[in-house]
Amino acid sequence: MFQSFEDITDPTVGPVRVAALRAELDRRGLDGFVIPRADEHQNEYVPASADRLRWLTGFTGSAGAAIVLRDRAAILVDGRYTLQAQAQVDMAVFDLVDIVETPVADWLEKNLAPGARLGLDPWLHTIGGMRRLKKAAEKAGAEVVAVDGNPLDAVWADRPAPPLGAVALHPPELAGETAAAKLGRLAGILADRKADAAILSQPDSIAWAFNIRGSDVSHTPLPISYAVLHRDGRPELFIDGRKLGNEVRATLEDIADIAEPAAFPAALAALGAAKAQVLVDPAWTSDAVAGSITAAGGSLVEGEDPVLMPRARKNAAEIAGARAAHLRDAAAYVAYLAWFDREAPKGGLDEIAAVETLEAFRAKTGALKDISFDTISGAGPNGAIVHYRVTRATNRPIEPDSVFLLDSGAQYRDGTTDITRTLAVGTPDAEARQRATLVLKGHLAISMARFPKGTTGAQLDTLARIALWQAGLDYDHGTGHGVGSFLSVHEGPHRIAKTGMVALEPGMIVSNEPGYYKTGAYGIRIENLVLVTEPETIPGGERPMLGFETLTLAPYDRRLIDTALLTAAERAWIDRYHERVRAAVGPLVDAETRAWLDAATAPLA
Template identity: 65%
Template sequence: MFQDFESRSDPSHGPERLAKLRAELARRGLDGFLVPLADEYQGEYIPPSAQRLAWLTGFTGSAGLCAVLADRAAVFVDGRYTIQVRGQIDPAAFEARHLVDDPVSGWLAAALPKGARLGVDPWLHTVAELRRLEAALAEAGADLVRLADNPLDAVWTDRPAPPLGAVSLHADALAGETAGDKIARIGKAIAAARADAAVLTSTDSIAWTFNIRGSDVAHTPVPLAFAILRADGRPQLFVDGRKLSNTVRAGLEAIGDVVEPASFAGALDGLGLSAARVLVDPKAVAAAIADRLIASGARLVEGDDPVVLPKATKNAAELSGTRTAHLRDGAAMVRFLAWLDANAAEGGLDEVAVARKLEEFRAATGMLKEISFDTISAAGPHAAIPHYRVSTASNLPLRRGEIFLIDSGAQYEDGTTDITRTVIVGEPTAEMRDRYTRVLKGMIAISMARFPKGTTGAHLDVLARQALWSAGLDFDHGTGHGVGVYLSVHEGPQRISKASHVPLLPGMILSNEPGYYKDGAWGIRIENLVIVTEAAPLPGGERPMMGFETLTFAPIDTRLVEPSLMTDAEIGWLDAYHAEVASRVGPLVEDADALAWLSEATRPLGRP
């Protein structure tokens, strides 16, 4: 199994560990310290050796930060984790705060006295983060202190060792472009930015550029590494040599210099000694790297990671591979959903058993490399927690009359998948059907959207919410995130959300996943992945348009649909989608019972 169902949270350790950290801070003359969920690469998934936030507080979500002061400590999370955090921290030791409604900068400015010294590990915060924080503290009369070493590490006596996952070469046929050609292309972008070199720390950017994959962190096939690319000249890849086979090393040395990570600081100094103009992304690069470059004499050129946009706009080979991966995954989902429908109402199933079964169906394809994130297998009230993580301690049975939500994904060598389906066990209530249909209407609205060049995710996000808003409802997360190809399931810069102002471009892959969550009762989310494409011109149209091609093919539970709430166009889309699911995925499903179920599940909805 790629998923661990053991509970990793133990709030009981919080007070003792907090006391040890405070003693260390006092010894250093600090009035506070920030503990983010981050490592020096600023990636979404981090290894056990960097799980400082979970070690200190017990909170195990994928985003958060703890502010520790002498007499107060608070854990800040976004809307996805407001319920989870309350169950994972000791409320006597830590306050739970909403990262958006009560930003940490404002909380610190109010809590810290004038002249206070707040410590940070500059390897764990980006340039932009510390810039904002420094400004907020300056207004409050407090000082931000960049530390040479992390005080939490001094009291974390059983800290795991850093990972040594093997690195592999990603085939050019799947990548659609050789690493050498990518490096040359990025070099031109660096020169266009009037820079001599660029420092890359985003592990998926490095993996994409060098056509490599890794196994250092869960669910995302990247190696932990740094890189320096140049406008002209060989790049440097800073990676632990113990991760490289002779074949992999030879492949990498053909296109660049392979260097041990211990030499990274010296290489930054070298850029400074030559007075190089160095491109860094302030949103992605650790402040410690920028500080070192400036101290050594380099001139910073601030701009976007030059790899992000080329990586996001997939080429023909990447799109072909991901289409194949999604059909394979769709067949596994059909087998799973058929099994679930045949067994759930009889009783005896629980969240863990269902998640295990889905992974079995994916593994049976013979192509599964990993899952793309921990499966959200959520029954009844747990479905109301958008990022619920099932464990043996939280495991609930599936019950008649309840909703079951499963959000899952797979990593195949030719593509990354992410799909959510919400199903009913037994008979739904009228309220469930109403809410489900409104969520479905939002998902269909995004699927059918046409939009001109320059449109951003913020422009489209309203389409997914309109049917919910009209009933006084909403959901507290973005409508969609970018997705990589055998890389990160959460990829930037493309998103569909109120806060996304990046224009959508052909070849970008996004999720389309509106939802609704009734706290303590049930939740609904329906998710397909889509590709941004150039739309066929319409008669009389005056501007070129773009639209979405659906990548995900698996039935949507029509037992939860209220047809009277849907327009003819929406019903037409759903019927056409189900016909395509049957025609594309059906030939890949060999099991007779699953095929019979698929035929029924994709029957046209029509009007009552």
Template identity: 60%
Template sequence: MFQSFDSDNDPTKGAARAASLRAELAARGLDGFLVPRADAHQGEYVPPSEARLQWLTGFAGSAGIAVVLSARAAIFVDGRYTIQVREQVDTDVFEPKHLIETPPAEWLKAVLNPGAKLGFDPTLHTVSAVRRLEKACKAAGAELVAVENNPIDAVWEDRPQPPVGAVALHPLEFSGEGASSKITRIAEDVAAAGADVAVLTQPDSIAWLFNIRGSDVEHTPLPLSFALLPAEGRPTLFIDARKLTNSVRDYLSAFCDISAPEGLLSDIAELGKQGRRVMLDPDWTGEAIARAARQAGGTIVETADPVLLPKAIKNEAEIDGARSAHLRDGAAFTRFLAWFDRMVHEVELDEIAVAEALEGFRGETGRLKEISFDTISAAGPHAAIPHYRVSRQSSLKIPGNSLFLIDSGAQYEDGTTDITRTIAVGDVPEEQKRHFTLVLKGHIAIATALFPAGTTGAQLDTLARHALWAAGYDFDHGTGHGVGSYLSVHEGPQRIAKTGTVPLKAGMILSNEPGYYKTGSHGIRIENLELVREAVPVKGGDRNMHRFEALTLAPIDLRLVVKDLLSPAEVDWLNTYHARVLAEVGPLVDSGTREWLEQATRPI
């Protein structure tokens, strides 16, 4: 099993750990400290050795920050985790706050005392975040103080060792472009931006650029590393040498220099001394890196990570790989759905048993490298927690006459998958069927959208919510995130969300996953991955339009569809999609599953 169901989150430890941290802060003359979920790479995926927020508070979500002051503490999470944070954290010690409604900087502005010294680790906060925090501290008459050694590490007695996962090569048949070619064209972008060198801090950018994959974090093949990409000359990869076999080292040495991660800041300082113009992404680069260049006399060129957009626009090899991976995954997932429909009435299933079964079906493909995230296997009220993670302590038996939500994905060498289905168990209340159909209408609205060049995810996001809004409902997460090619299941810069400002381009892959969540009752989400296709003419129109191609191939539960709430066009989309699922997946499954699939994809 790639997924563990053990949980070491213990809210009862929060008080003692907060007290230990406060004692350490007092010894350093600090009145408070910021504890982000991030590591030095500022990404979503962190190894156990960097999980400081979880160690301190018990919160295991993928985004958040705690502020520990001498007399109070708070933890800030977004709308995905407002329920989860109260279950995992001692709320008598850490006050839960909504990250968007009450940003940490605004809260600090209101609660910091004049003259207070608020500590932070500059390797763990981005340049942009530090600006906001400095502004808040100044408004309160307080001081933001950078620390050299993180005080959490001083009191974390059993802190795990940093990972040294082996690095593997990503073959040309899957990458579609050699590393030297990628380096040449990205270096041209660095020069065009007026910079001498770019600092790359995101491991997925580095993995894509150098055509390597790693194993330093769960579920995502990331080699934790940094890189310097000059406008002219050889790049430098900063990576622990223990991760490299001789063959991988020989491959990398052909086009880049290899150095230890500990040398990054000194090399950046040397660039500063030489008066170089250093490009960095202020939203993804740690403040420590910017300071090293700035204090040595370098000039900072702030712009987006130059790898983000090229990585997001998949080439033909990556697109072909995505289609193959999703067809394979669709067959495995369809076998799982047929199994679930049979077994849920024959034995007493729980959330863990279901997650284990799904991973087993994917494993039987013989191509599964990993799952792409911890499966969200959620029965009844647990489905109302958008990012619920089942553990041995939380696992529920699946009740009858209810909804079951499963959100999961796989890592194959040719592609990354992510799919959510909401399944009827017995006779589901009519209200829940209505909610499901409203979510389905939003899903179809995205799936059928035509949009001109320059359209952003924010412009499309409303389509997914329109039917829900009309009924007085909404959901507190984005409609869609980007997805990598045997990389991160959450990839930027593209997204379909209220904050999605990046224009969508042909070759991008995004999720389409509207939802609805009723706390304590049920949750619904329907998710396919979609490929942005090249813009083509529309009959009678005068502008070419992009459209989406559904990559995900698995049935949507017709037992939950209220047909009268769908328009004829929406019914046609559902029937057409299901006909495609039957035609493409049907030949890949056994006869029993095929029989089930024929019924599950019948026209309505």
């Protein structure tokens, strides 16, 4: 099984570990230290050896930060993780702060004492992030000290070793392009930006550019590494050689110079000594990388990671792979839904059983490489914890006449999936049906949207919320995130969210997942992955419009739909979608599941 259910956090260790860190800070003459939820590569999913925030606080979410000063400490998370942080972190040690309302820089500006020396690990903070924190410290009359060696690492006695996950080649027939061709395109981007070289520090960018996949973190096939691209000359890949088999090494050596990670600082210094103009993304490149280049005499060209947009715009092979992966996943998922509908009303199911059984159905495909994230299996009130992860300590039974939220995904070599369905067990109450239907209306508004070239995710985000807003409701997460091709289930730079400022382009895959969460009662979220389609002129229209093709194929739970709240167009869209699901998935499942699917996808009354 891919998911662990062990509770690996313990809030009671917080006081001891914070005290140890404070002692180390005092030894170094520091008055405070910032611990981001990031590693040296700014990964969302970090290896155990770099999960410093979890070790110090117990918090297991994928975004946040902690700040430890001499007399107080804080943990900063967004609205997705408020309930989770309260459960996992010792609130007697850490103040809980909303990182959206009060970013790290704002908190420091208000709480640093004049003359204080604030420690920052320059490998863990981006160029842009370091600037913001330095500016905040300056306003407070304090000083930022870039530490040489992380003080938290000095007191983390049982810190795991860095991972050595094997690297595999991602074949051109799935990638849609050879690595040599990709690297040539990227060199052209460097020329356009008048840069001599570019630093790639995000492993997913490196995986895409070199057509490799790794196994250094859970659920996302990342090869932890660095790369330097050159406008003229061979790229350099800095990766632990123990991860490379003979075939992988030979293939990579045909297109790049391979070196150990320990050689990366010297390569940065060499760029500086050559007075190179080096492209760095201030949102993703660590301040230590930038400092190494400029200290040796180089210049920085600040701009977006050159891989982001080419990777986001999926090519024909990647789109075909995504469709195939979603159809394969749909057959497993529909079989699971039929099983769940038979078994849940009997009683005896719990959150862990739901996860294990779903993994088993996907494993039967024979193509499952991993799940794409820890499944969110939230029964009743646990469903209101947006990024809940079930453990043996928190495992709840799935009770009759309740609402169950299931958010899951799979990694196949040809594509990455992510689907959420909210399921009724027995008869849901009127409030749950009403709010589930309002969420569904927002989901449908995105599904049916047509929009002109240049439209951003922020402009579409309102469509998903308007039905909830009119009822005085909302949700504290984005409506959609980009998704990779057998890569990260959370992939930028595009997203549908209040902060989604990147224009959506044909070939981009993004999730469509509005929600509603009632603390202590239940959570509702409905999610499909959608593909941005090529522009088409609507009959009678004047401008070509983009739209969405829904990739995910699974029925919505009819018991949670109040059809009186739907428009005729919304009902018609659901019926067409269900007809498509029935036609595509029906031939792939057994007779018992097919009978269930026929009933689940029948036209709405």
